[in-house]
Amino acid sequence: MSKNQAIPQKVEQLRKTLNDHNHCYYVLDEPSIPDAEYDRLFRELQSLEAEHPELITVASPTQRVGGMPAKEFSQVQHRVPMLSLANAFSEEDLQAFNKRVQDRLNYSEDIAYVCEPKLDGLAVSILYEEGKFVLAATRGDGATGEDITQNIRTIKSVPLQLRGNDYPKSLEVRGEVFMPKAGFDNLNATARAQDEKEFANPRNAAAGSLRQLNPQITASRPLEVFFYAVGYVADGDLPDNHFALLEKFHGWGLRTCPEIVLANNVEGCMRFYSSIQDKRNALPYEIDGVVYKVNKFTWQRKLGFVSRAPRWAIAHKFPAQEELTTLLAVEFQVGRTGALTPVARLEPVAVGGVTVSNATLHNMDEIARKDVRVTDTVIIRRAGDVIPEVVSVIKERRPQNTKIITLPTHCPVCESVVVKHDDEAVARCSGGLYCPAQRKEAIKHFSARKAFDIEGLGDKLVEQLVDSGLIHDVADIFHLTAEQVSNLERMGDKSAENLLVSIEKAKQTTLARFLYALGIREVGEATAKTLAEKLGCIEKIKRADEALLQSLPDIGPVVAENIVIFFQQAHNCDVINKLLDAGINWPVIEVKAAEDLPLIGQTVVLTGSMEALTRDQAKEQLQALGAKVSGSVSKKTSYVIAGSEAGSKLAKAEKLGVAVHNEAWLLELLGEK
Ligand code: IVH
Numbered sequence: 196m197s198k199n200q201a202i203p204q205k206v207e208q209l210r211k212t213l214n215d216h217n218h219c220y221y222v223l224d225e226p227s228i229p230d231a232e233y234d235r236l237f238r239e240l241q242s243l244e245a246e247h248p249e250l251i252t253v254a255s256p257t258q259r260v261g262g263m264p265a266k267e268f269s270q271v272q273h274r275v276p277m278l279s280l281a282n283a284f285s286e287e288d289l290q291a292f293n294k295r296v297q298d299r300l301n302y303s304e305d306i307a308y309v310c311e312p313k314l315d316g317l318a319v320s321i322l323y324e325e326g327k328f329v330l331a332a333t334r335g336d337g338a339t340g341e342d343i344t345q346n347i348r349t350i351k352s353v354p355l356q357l358r359g360n361d362y363p364k365s366l367e368v369r370g371e372v373f374m375p376k377a378g379f380d381n382l383n384a385t386a387r388a389q390d391e392k393e394f395a396n397p398r399n400a401a402a403g404s405l406r407q408l409n410p411q412i413t414a415s416r417p418l419e420v421f422f423y424a425v426g427y428v429a430d431g432d433l434p435d436n437h438f439a440l441l442e443k444f445h446g447w448g449l450r451t452c453p454e455i456v457l458a459n460n461v462e463g464c465m466r467f468y469s470s471i472q473d474k475r476n477a478l479p480y481e482i483d484g485v486v487y488k489v490n491k492f493t494w495q496r497k498l499g500f501v502s503r504a505p506r507w508a509i510a511h512k513f514p515a516q517e518e519l520t521t522l523l524a525v526e527f528q529v530g531r532t533g534a535l536t537p538v539a540r541l542e543p544v545a546v547g548g549v550t551v552s553n554a555t556l557h558n559m560d561e562i563a564r565k566d567v568r569v570t571d572t573v574i575i576r577r578a579g580d581v582i583p584e585v586v587s588v589i590k591e592r593r594p595q596n597t598k599i600i601t602l603p604t605h606c607p608v609c610e611s612v613v614v615k616h617d618d619e620a621v622a623r624c625s626g627g628l629y630c631p632a633q634r635k636e637a638i639k640h641f642s643a644r645k646a647f648d649i650e651g652l653g654d655k656l657v658e659q660l661v662d663s664g665l666i667h668d669v670a671d672i673f674h675l676t677a678e679q680v681s682n683l684e685r686m687g688d689k690s691a692e693n694l695l696v697s698i699e700k701a702k703q704t705t706l707a708r709f710l711y712a713l714g715i716r717e718v719g720e721a722t723a724k725t726l727a728e729k730l731g732c733i734e735k736i737k738r739a740d741e742a743l744l745q746s747l748p749d750i751g752p753v754v755a756e757n758i759v760i761f762f763q764q765a766h767n768c769d770v771i772n773k774l775l776d777a778g779i780n781w782p783v784i785e786v787k788a789a790e791d792l793p794l795i796g797q798t799v800v801l802t803g804s805m806e807a808l809t810r811d812q813a814k815e816q817l818q819a820l821g822a823k824v825s826g827s828v829s830k831k832t833s834y835v836i837a838g839s840e841a842g843s844k845l846a847k848a849e850k851l852g853v854a855v856h857n858e859a860w861l862l863e864l865l866g867e868k
Pocket residue numbers: 278279280311312313314315316317318334371423424486505508510
């Protein structure tokens with residue numbers, strides 16, 4: 196066989212391999228090869244096709260994004276109308292639906308239903324002729340939609356060629372195109388960074404992405420699909436029930452939602468509803484309810500349709516998560532670090548079954564971007580256990596004389612000056628611990644579960660204690676008397692006594708908890724633990740300079756600076772001394788003495804592969820000797836340790852004149868040779 200004869204086969208082989216990998220990656224969610232290998236095969240196919248354009252076919256994986264932007268979408272007549280669904284909002288509605296189904300079928304036993312999440316995206320119809328993707332359309336008015344073939348082609352989970360060989364010759368499948376939550380967040384973050392308009396929700400983002408006349412834009416959007424129905428079918432057999440059809444879909448490479456179950460009866464439907472509702476926030480895509488479909492196709496046909504919705508299916512909606520209401524006023528709340536958060540006071544409204552009268556507006560930049568004003572009609576969203584937020588304003592309903600929201604110049608609690616840096620979204624009260632609001636938050640943080648864990652000292656009590664002047668700083672907690680506490684409103688002798696017992700108990704803590712409780716900016720649990728383990732005692736931590744702090748794992752320049760500044764403040768050191776005097780104590784930590792930390796202050800970069808150690812082992816051991824292990828080479832790098840096949844980092848080290856050592860040198864240093 197001559198070399199040229201082999202090329203068409205080679206091209207076919209590459210396409211098949213790429214399609215198989217695509218199927219694993221996008222449909223089965225189980226990547227079969229590393230991305231780099233996929234890219235290599237893809238480029239190989241691209242270059243063969245460039246040399247032999249006559250071999251290009253529309254179904255080639257290289258041809259997802261093609262053609263010029265269109266001037267407009269042409270119309271597509273649906274051969275089988277695309278219907279909508281009737282809604283149920285309660286268990287009674289669902290029972291009534293089941294009863295109607297039973298009555299029409301004249302069947303009083305259990306009816307089996309397929310239970311599917313109701314995806315919050317857009318319905319699409321896709322036609323496969325002889326297994327090849329040929330046409331895609333929107334739902335439109337149900338009878339006529341728009342031709343969005345070029346856009347749908349760009350969605351990687353839509354196969355351009357069906358798998359297997361038992362699909363009907365003409366097969367129109369229907370499903371939902373949606374944007375996963377993570378993709379939506381990224382898209383909006385990019386829009387924000389470029390000062391562009393953000394999408395209100397993933398559904399709008401998906402709709403906006405499909406409405407693009409330029410398929411290049413659609414291709415750049417993170418769209419996905421789940422298939423859930425058939426439309427027009429010719430020359431081929433389908434199973435006799437919906438659940439089996441979905442299994443067929445899977446075999447043909449058409450992605451189906453993994454949450455779908457077959458319920459034996461309406462009770463099973465209710466169980467599905469509750470379990471999906473519990474899972475809702477954890478799902479990677481938005482859903483707004485569930486859909487139940489009579490499983491047997493003979494029954495579906497018997498039931499038929501009424502006013503453009505099937506009698507054999509119903510959507511059981513979740514309570515709405517978004518509602519309209521009026522913004523009555525905006526107040527500013529002061530947090531632990533002094534950050535001022537604008538909070539919307541609202542005309543109370545029920546959102547998803549809970550009455551909401553406050554919602555966050557995040558910060559001044561958000562207010563400006565959304566152009567929110569007092570007296571506006573606003574959309575409120577409450578998603579799961581997240582704080583309700585103001586999503587947007589209905590500009591059409593804006594009354595005259597709305598009030599523009601301005602940042603107060605002085606703290607609403609302590610009247611200290613409010614400071615806002617241009618490069619930061621947040622404005623802060625400059626009052627520090629002079630500000631009662633900051634003090635209250637600092638004390639709440641101090642007594643919280645992950646910090647001193649003082650049982651019984653909740654938010655309300657902290658506020659009472661600060662307001663009544665009984666405590667001024669965190670150390671005062673340890674000087675409270677039973678008498679003082681029992682005189683507070685809603686506090687009896689017994690609860691006062693219990694509180695004092697838990698305060699006494701809390702004196703015995705750990706250094707990590709103590710550090711975390713101090714509330715140093717950006718020192719969370721993990722950083723507090725690192726400081727405790729690596730430096731071992733509060734005196735060392737107080738004295739540590741930025742270089743030493745930065746040599747510790749995962750402490751960067753910002754956190755290091757925050758720590759140093761915190762301990763430079765005399766009032767912070769006073770509080771620490773007061774706490775220690777009050778009897779706060781923790782078990783002594785064994786830390787290697789400085790002479791056992793020969794690499795303290797040094798920054799090391801590891802590159803290439805080692806023989807005796809894994810990268811992680813080498814990193815851990817270097818850190819144990821005090822070194823900071825960094826991922827990139829800079830002028831600050833003390834030295835690079837290069838294993839075999841070291842690449843760009845080695846080159847960079849050589850360019851910058853940073854010392855380079857080999858694995859043997861490292862082993863000697865670690866004392867293992
Ligand atoms: S079946 C004849 N299944 O809901 C039944 N629709 O309110 C046609 N939808 O236009 C639809 N998830 O966009 C079906 N699992 C699902 C669905 C679903 C979301 C959408 C679809 C449809 C709308 C009807």
